[in-house]
Amino acid sequence: MHASRRLQAITTTVFAVAVAMAPWMGSTMLAAEPGSGTGTEADPIVVRAFDLGFEPTKIEVAAAGPVTLAMPNEGAIQHDITFAGGETTGPVDPAATGTVTVDVPAAGLDFWCAIPGHKEAGMVGHVSVAGAPQPTPDAGGDQGGPGAVLPDPDPNAPAYTLFPAEAPALLPGEVHDYALVIQEKTVTVAPGYVIATWTFNGTVPGPTIRVKVGDTIRVHLVNPASNQLAHSVDFHASQVAWNDEMTSINPGEEKIYEWQADYAGVWMYHCGTAPALHHIANGMTAWSSWSPRTACRRSTASSPWSRASGTSAVRGCPPA
Numbered sequence: 125m126h127a128s129r130r131l132q133a134i135t136t137t138v139f140a141v142a143v144a145m146a147p148w149m150g151s152t153m154l155a156a157e158p159g160s161g162t163g164t165e166a167d168p169i170v171v172r173a174f175d176l177g178f179e180p181t182k183i184e185v186a187a188a189g190p191v192t193l194a195m196p197n198e199g200a201i202q203h204d205i206t207f208a209g210g211e212t213t214g215p216v217d218p219a220a221t222g223t224v225t226v227d228v229p230a231a232g233l234d235f236w237c238a239i240p241g242h243k244e245a246g247m248v249g250h251v252s253v254a255g256a257p258q259p260t261p262d263a264g265g266d267q268g269g270p271g272a273v274l275p276d277p278d279p280n281a282p283a284y285t286l287f288p289a290e291a292p293a294l295l296p297g298e299v300h301d302y303a304l305v306i307q308e309k310t311v312t313v314a315p316g317y318v319i320a321t322w323t324f325n326g327t328v329p330g331p332t333i334r335v336k337v338g339d340t341i342r343v344h345l346v347n348p349a350s351n352q353l354a355h356s357v358d359f360h361a362s363q364v365a366w367n368d369e370m371t372s373i374n375p376g377e378e379k380i381y382e383w384q385a386d387y388a389g390v391w392m393y394h395c396g397t398a399p400a401l402h403h404i405a406n407g408m409t410a411w412s413s414w415s416p417r418t419a420c421r422r423s424t425a426s427s428p429w430s431r432a433s434g435t436s437a438v439r440g441c442p443p444a
């Protein structure tokens with residue numbers, strides 16, 4: 125059980141004081157027990173959000189009608205509670221609390237986090253009405269359902285351009301100030317087909333960074349205020365504290381991620397903001413390579429640019 129259960133008596137007291145001192149203004153974190161509350165505006169039901177889930181995920185109310193939920197965000201990135209009718213807390217910052225009121229029918233309602241990828245990562249829940257029949261579990265999943273239908277190509281889509289697969293030239297010098305600007309933008313991925321992507325410097329994959337062993341790389345990561353989401357970067361080549369350089373930054377923020385290239389090789393770098401696989405699949409991945417300083421002997425490895433694991437070092441020489 126969650127450790128906070130043992131502190132229920134204490135947190136209930138804190139909650140009572142907090143309610144007395146701070147109304148539900150949507151910006152104040154209240155120390156309330158998940159699941160507590162009756163659902164009125166004055167006493168909302170508390171649904172705690174974390175990275176990546178809700179607690180509780182199943183809520184039962186006494187009767188159909190308006191219900192207010194309060195969502196303290198205890199995660200490191202924004203979350204929300206959204207219902208199918210569009211009722212939503214809106215994006216709630218870490219350490220803040222959002223509220224939403226929804227008219228719950230007798231059949232109940234699902235809710236989820238509408239931040240891209242969070243629903244798929246498990247941020248879903250359900251409000252049911254006491255005594256009402258429970259929804260039938262989905263027995264079939266995606267198996268046996270109708271196949272995906274490819275939409276018609278858009279004749280007005282911007283032109284499709286191939287990403288150059290060549291390794292770039294070595295960056296000159298020994299200390300490299302490198303700007304990585306996160307751009308949430310549409311990209312034409314095939315003639316006539318445009319998708320919304322998240323990118324490093326506007327391309328999918330992002331730019332390949334190529335330097336020599338021993339060089340210092342000082343990445344200036346920028347998340348412009350015009351973006352919607354928190355993002356981050358994680359260089360598998362680096363040996364840094366994950367809770368320092370690799371932390372997420374919100375729109376309007378920037379940070380410096382500095383390290384030394386200690387080993388020759390080719391490594392993935394990617395956005396590590398939760399859910400990381402969603403950020404990677406949406407375009408935020410690329411490669412960095414560190415070339416040996418001196419002449420090297422080619423190994424018997426068949427593919428020096430091995431991408432099998434995304435983290436393996438090149439055992440031979442870098443491409444000429």
Ligand SMILES: [Cu+2]
Nearest residue numbers: 355356395403
């Ligand atoms: Cu990202």
